[in-house]
Amino acid sequence: MSKDFTCNEEIRVKEVRLIDADGAQLGVVPTKEAQKLAEEKDLDLVMISPGANPPVCKVMDLGKYIYEQSKKEKEAKKKQKVTTLKEIRCSLTIEENDIAIKAKNARKFLEDGDKVKITVRFKGREAQLGHIGQKILENFVSKLEDVCVVEKPAKHEGRNMTMVVGPKKS
Secondary structure (H helix, E strand, C coil): CCCCCCECCCCCCCEEEEECCCCCEEEEEEHHHHHHHHHHCCCEEEEEECCCCCCEEEEECHHHHHHHHHHHHHHHHHHCCCCCEEEEEEECCCCHHHHHHHHHHHHHHHHCCCEEEEEEECCHHHHHCHHHHHHHHHHHHHCCCCCEEEEEEEEEECCEEEEEEEECCC
């Protein structure tokens, strides 16, 4: 239940501004009369704006309102797209055909709307050959330039060199 609403609780106010179930304003009404009106219609008296002077209350079916709100939230969650980060790892000694195969997989990820992190791993003394890792990443991205945008350029971090690419906005 939402924190902003108070359902059929004892309201310690003499009068409230009342809104009917159809949205029609009934004006300022004594609290007891508003509660009786809600009970006659077999609905709830819900305080919408407690800070107003006098407080604003509405006659509604609170259970139905909360159900509809949760339904709207679920529908909004279904429509949103969650972007994930996929990683493709390469070594310094990768061959051209292997780069083509990994680029083909990366193309699938990008077309699905995912981001791709391309990582070149250095082993032992290979860490001094950062310029070769840079060329491998550039070669990789050149095979995908029609479907990707470089979001984070190549960066050497310890024994890895990484680059993040995302899908092009269509």
